[in-house]
Each structure stands twice: as structure tokens, then as C-alpha cells.
Amino acid sequence: MTHSSNTRSPKDSDLRISQEVNFDGLIGPSHNYGGLSHGNIASKTNALRVSQPRKAALQGLEKMQYLRSLGLHQGVLLPQQRPHLPTLRALGFSGSDSRIIEQVSNAAPELLASCYSASSMWTANACTVAPSADTTDSKVHFTPANLSSMFHRSLEHESTGKLLKAIFNNEQYFSHHNALPMVSHFGDEGAANHNRFAEDYGQTGVQLFVYGRYAFRENKVATAKFPSRQTYEASLAISRLHQLDAERTVFAQQNPKIIDVGAFHNDVVSVSNRNTFFMHEEAFLNKELMQRELQRKYGEQKLHFIEVPTEQVSLQAAVKSYLFNSQLITLAGQDGMALILPEESRENAEVFAYLDSLLAADTPIKDIKFVDVRQSMQNGGGPACLRLRVALSQSELAAVNQKFILDDALLTTLNDWVNRHYREQIEPNDLADPSLAQESFTALDELTQIFELGSFYEFQQ
Ligand code: SUG
Secondary structure, three states, X not given: OOOOOOOOOOOOHHHHHOEEEEEEEOOOOOOOOOOOOXXXXXXXXXXXXXXXXXXHHHHHHHHHHHHHHOOOOEEEEOOOOOOOHHHHHHXXXXXXXHHHHHHHHHHOHHHHHHHHOOHHHOHHHOEEEEOHHHEOOOOEEEEEOOOOOOHHHHOOHHHHHHHHHHHOOOOXXXXXXXXXXXXXXXXXXXXXXXXXXXXXXXXXXXXXXXXXXXXXXOOOOOOOOOOOOOEHHHHHHHHHHOOEOHHHEEEEEEOHHHHHHOXXXXXXXXXXXXXXXXXEOOOEOOHHHHHHHHHHHHOXXXXXXXXXXXXXXXXXXXXXXXXXXXXXXXXXXXXXXXEEEEHHHHHOHHHHHHHXXXXXXXXXXXXXXXXXXXXXXXXXXXXXXXXXXXXXXXXXXXXXXXXXXXXXXXXXXXXXXXXXXXXXXXXXXXXXXXXXXXHHHHHHHHHHHHOOOOOOOHHHO
């Protein structure tokens, strides 16, 4: 059975004027290079380097402002409480906050680094979102990612769920699920392994879930070096929770070979927007099959697959430059789409030459722009990692807690907040200094006042 992409008429007349709102993670005051992510080359390469939290957060805010200046709605998600002392208490450390930090820094510095990670900045991993045009109950669905593959990231999902409920706080429009069971069988990394295709944001789309391995079936092709974080079973569970139509849902396996090169999430080797899929030619295990199924389920309108050949951009160059970890966006009043890339893509000769040829070719991508998010990039997080895409109709957008939609005043407030509270740099040894924890809590306490969140963080309760 085939569908045309607009056979299911929008259930709410204002769905047609939907837009994609990017919610970027505000980079937290403890941003540091812990070397915590096995399989993430940048995280390992930059392990224990000196980080620059203030610069990191300002780079993030500048990117948000840039996207706003291009005419997009821009949202923000808040950093989590770090250090996460409740986790250390659960692991048997006790006493005052300072005492715990002192004990852990001596006994288990790797645990201290994990509980100090500002990794919630990468909001593409915060959750998976299903826009209301795709769901049976016509609500926008959210499932926080359990991030069970990496200990430091597994600490995020509870606070993420709480924050999402505070922002999308209206049962008429939004439906919130719990994270999947916290075991490797259901390893879920959220929107970083998820794409959606639709002629326009408000039209019923086809959703593509990308997994790295099976949990309950034999993996005929498997990674040899690095972990596959997302399982098929997790992706399937999300599609059930989100009440998606199986005739409009596709599951595809990421090429294990490319995970071994360092593409630990699919958004390191592909990015989509509306009817366009920009990908490395080796990104998927059964590419042709996937493309045929996507096109069949998409219907009569044409999907554009822009494949980057290995001979033009090697897998290594793709991973190093984060060419695909870009934001592919539609700009109002402009023909075609723009690709918002990290500066590292401009600096890589192979990739830059490819981008030249891309602009000369006849594809929906008509423009390229670069942003500097180097502090995040050094931990393996490019422009696309830093944002969560949420397609919203006009009335859904109006139902969002407006405190979290950036305007000039909020940007000024946040820039000022960062400048007053953030350290210029953090060295690995600084994590043992209890005053860093106190400074972070003071900053976060003020943040809850800015966003009128009440006692949101555990240290405030
Ligand atoms: O999960 N890095 C993150 C980067 C996440 C990128 N997100 C997407 N591709 N969507 C990760 O590996 C490194 C932290 C450290 O080593 O300090 C880290 O967690």
C-alpha cells in the first residue's frame, strides 16, 4: 500500500502552518573534557584537556542567536545539576557535599568526572519527538532517551523528562512517556538516531528510526571495536509509544563499519529536512532497501537523497569534520535549504571541496553557513547534536512555556548570567575543588529564577 505524503489531512486546521523549533542545550558551567565516551573519537582525543566553559556557553548562545537571526524560532533547554551528588550518594559515598567530592576524587576520579559531565548540552540525545501530524491521538509525543550505553549520560533522563514536562506542559497537546527500561537491550539515544520526512512540518510524515544492533536477534554484521548504542528493539518501542502508523515508519540499520570509524550516532553520518536526506553513501547497511521503503511510504512526491561518495569524502573526514552533524533548515522566503555546518567542515580541504561541488549541483541544498561550536565539538558534539527539533503547529507553539523560547531579552539575560557565573577554564584537577560545585549550584539556582521554575534541581529541595 502506498500513501501520498498528504493523504491524511491535518486533524487540526492550523497544523498546516507548523514550523520546526530547535531547542538547544544551554551549555552548563561544568563543561569539561572527561574522555568519557568510548567510541567517540573527539571525546577520547581531547580527554583531560583544559576546557573553557564560559566560551563554550557563549558559543552555544551565539549559535542560537544566529539561527534566530535567520528567522527560525529558537528554544532552549537547561543544563542539569552537576556534580550530580545524589548519584554519588547512591554509590555509597556519604557526608557533606565537600566530603563526598573529596572522597570520590581520591577513590574514583572517573565517577567524579561522570557526575560532573555537562553532557545534557547535546539535546539531540535528550529524547525522541513525534509531531502531532504523525500520531494517532494527534498529540506531540516525547520519550526521554535512557542513554544507557554511557554511565555519565545515563544520569540525564530523569531530569530531562522533568524539564520536558515543565516546558511542554499542556495535556491537550503534549504526551510524555518515561524512558525505556535502563538496560542495554533497550539502549536509546533519542533523536540523534531518528529522522522525519514530510513535504512540510505540519503534514503527516514518514519517520525513520536508525539502530546500530539487535538486542534479541543475532547480529549478522556487528561492530568490532566500538559499542552500538541504539538497539532495534528500543526504536520499535518508541514507535509504539508514539502511536505511529506502521505504514509510515521505517527502521534501518546503521552500517556497523561506520560506527567503528567513530560515528557513534547516526546524526554523525546523515541529516534530513522535509523531503531531503543528506547522507554519506556508506551510512547504512542496506541503503537501497531503506531508500525504496522510504520512498514507497512517502508516496507520490519525490524524496531527495543526496549521497556523499567515499571517494570525495572519506569516512574519517566525515567523522573528523562533522560534515553531516549540521542543521539542514528551510529559510522563510528563500529557495531551497541551508546547511548550518561546524567551522571544522570549512577547514577540512576534502570536505570543503565537496561542499563546493554540492552548491554547484542541482539539489535542494542551496546555501551553506558555518558556526563556531568548537568547545562542544571537542567532545564530539556538533551543531546538530546541540539541538532538539520539535515540529509544532501554531497552537502547540502557543501552548509551550514561553519562557523557554528565546527572545532578545532572554538572550541578554543568559549571556550576562554566563559571564557572571562561569569559569574561564576547568582543568581535570579542578573537579576535586568543592568550590566548583558550589559555584555551579549558585549559577543554577539563579537560572531557575530566570525561568521561574521554582525548586527544580535536587540541591534546591
Ligand atoms: O554522547 N560526548 C557525547 C556527544 C554527543 C553527541 N551527540 C550527537 N551526536 N547527537 C556522547 O558521546 C563526551 C563527554 C566527555 O568525554 O567529557 C560526551 O559525552
